[in-house]
Amino acid sequence: MSLVRNLATVSGFTGLSRILGFVRDILVAAFLGAGPIADAFFVAFRLPNLFRRLFAEGAFNAAFVPLYAGKVEAEGRDAAQTFAEQTHAVMFTFMLLLTFGAMASMPWVTYALAPGFEDWALKVSTQEAINLKADGLDTVLAIPSEFISKLAYAEQLNMITFPYLFFMVIVALFSGMLNSLGRFAAAAAAPILLNVFFIITLVLIVPRVADPGRAMAWTVSAAGFGQMLLLYISLKRAGLNMRMRLPRLSSDVKTLMRRMVPGVLSAGAMQINVVIGTMISTFQEAGVSFLYYAERVYQLPLGMIGIAFGVVLLPELARKLKADDQKGAMNSMNRGMEMALLLTLPATIALIVMPWPIVVTLFERGLFSRETSDATAIALMAYAAGLPAYVLVKILQPAFYAREDTVTPFRLALVSIVLNIALSLVLFQFIQYVGIALATAISSWVNVLMLWIVLVRKGHLSLDGRFISRLPKILASSLVMGGVLWSGMRWVRPWFDGALYEKVAALSVLIGAGLLVYALLSLLLGAVRPADFSAMFRRGKA
Known part of the structure; x- marks a missing residue:
């Protein structure tokens, strides 16, 4: 399969998903703005979104694809199918237990995600609905009277959205199987469903209900089930039938877990940093919303470029290294970095130079005010400074994963995460939510530098x-x-x-x-x- 053609497939579907995501966020901004309901929903959506990005957008592939592809090449599809079914049984059981456990302890989970919410009370109730009419937009927002704080409301939304995590782990497994066989389209198209579900809810349901946050939370879980169903059907069409097995930690599954845990954490360092930023930003009113909207803008080039490279480059490098084609692997790395910088450097400059016009055009309507635009634009500028780094991480890490080394990038990612926490806490004292975005950018560049140095020292990377x-x-x-x-x-x-x-x-x-x-x-x-x-x-x- 052609690297360019596969990149185009993944980038195309990911780009469509990001565009629909923009439509979704334009509607969210109009209906919710940067108010308390928006803050609570974004916190409830943060953990499911983290799992989606950690597992369904390439990190799980880093551990699973080399093992599954190796099984296909060395032992045939039947052996690979057995390995996939064993993995499915273990992950299904683990996520089921995790979901029930998390829902039982949701007050503590929510407090960990939004410790600052304890100090902010919601200002609306069922009896005091707020009618919003701006730019021709009519809707009614109300919070049931039992929710007396943003923290309590976010807890209820978390209870509804948490099953999405379960669906995303299964989606990641199905995606890895399809990607290993060179079938990238279905896995790349699955995230589109989330945005389609959201758009339908925002257009048809949110204007007609008193509790838009709860309606959107239910949409998250429904979309997760839809994504899982789509990929299951794609597996069936590819001739792969997933049979249910009793969970058993076979030697292959143990190997996968040893590689997956550090691989998921290292590949998701930036997303973990974003979650940490969300936790800290809850101590500033509307800080969560400002960062969320800014993140959504820079995620468009990141999604179209970085995720595509992370998904497609890994199998490309793995095949060349298995064939002992070191020169070909090095050439793929150089061309990948060249193409990435050709696309991300101008995007970075544009986002730094003109963040305000972008935010105003995309979001400023309904409850999204000029003041919210100004605040979001500053955060976007800070995030944009790290855009090339976010993409380069997606290119450099596969050079380790293709050699079945997930420990090294994991250790480097931990350094990046610790640095981000320290910088976020310090900078938040001086420039509040903007400091969180800037800390994310700086820590990502440090991660790139560390990955680069290690690859060069090991002789795995040389610029041509x-x-x-x-x-x-x-x-x-x-x-x-x-x-x-x-x-x-x-x-x-x-x-x-x-x-x-x-x-x-x-x-x-x-x-x-x-x-x-x-x-x-x-x-x-x-x-x-x-x-x-x-x-x-x-x-x-x-």
């Missing part, structure tokens, strides 16, 4: 001449593009105070001008060549 010559050209093209965007904002700034169509037009002009300048400069300076695209097309057809 093409990468070294093109990197300065990519950076120069990105900086000039940033200058054009900065100048252009002065001309179109008044448009962002107008109607939605004026905001969209202004943002489109800025983005179009930036893309044109960057594309022309990249070609003129040689950051990318027309022959690269024709070569990609030929490989995609192969």
Whole structure:
């Protein structure tokens, strides 16, 4: 299978999911804004979202894919199927017990996720519904009277959303099996269901109910079941029938667990950092919401580029290393980093230079005020500083996983997480929620630096001449593009105070001008060549 074609498949579906996610978040922003209900729901959604990203977006693949693919190659599909069924039985049982245990201790779980909520009381009740009419948006928000604080309300929402964790672990297993067989489409398309379910709920249900937070929480669990069902059907179509077995820790399953735990934690270091940031931000009113909306914006380029590389590059490297093609593996790493920086550096510059127009255009309507836009834009700028690092981690870690080494990136990720906690606590005292976003960016760059040093010392990474010559050209093209965007904002700034169509037009002009300048400069300076695209097309057809 072609690396480029597979990247296009995963990036395409992931990109569609991110776009639908934007539609979802635009609606969430309009209906909930950055108020107490939004804060409570985002906390309740944070843990399920963490599991989705840890397991379903590549981290589980890091441990499972090499083992499953090795079984297919060495012992055939039957042996691989037995291994998958044993894994399914163990994970199914573990997650079932974890789900029941967590729901029984939900007050403590919620307090751990949102310790700052204890100090914030909700200001609405069933008898005091707030009618919201802004930009033509009509809805009614009310919180049942038994919820006397954001902490208690978040606890109830957590009870509803927690089963999503169970579904995501099973989804990760099914995705790993399909990816190992070169079937990337279904696994990449599954997250789309979550956003489709959300959009339907926000459009048809939320405006008609008194408790929108609870309606959205039920949507999370329903979407998780839908994703699991979709991948189960895809497995059946691929000729794989998952039979239920009694859980047994076979030698293969033990090997998987030894690799999976550090692999999941290391691959999910950034997401763990985001959860830590959420916990700290609960001590500032609306801090959770500001960070959530900012994170949603930078997740679009991260999702389309970083996750695609994390999913596709690992099997590519594993195959080349099993064939003892060290030169080919090194070339894949260099081309992966080159392509990633070609896409993320301009995105980073754009998000740093013009975060405010993006946030205003995407979210500012309904309950999402100008003050909320200003606060979210600052957080987006801080997060964006780490965007290349977030993607490079997704490229560098597979170089360890393909060699069945999950311990090294795990140890380095722990250093990154500890650093993030320390920086977040310190910076929060001075610049509040912005310090949390900045700490996430800094700790991610430190993680990249540590991964890079270890790979170079082990002889697993060496920059080739093409990468070294093109990197300065990519950076120069990105900086000039940033200058054009900065100048252009002065001309179109008044448009962002107008109607939605004026905001969209202004943002489109800025983005179009930036893309044109960057594309022309990249070609003129040689950051990318027309022959690269024709070569990609030929490989995609192969």
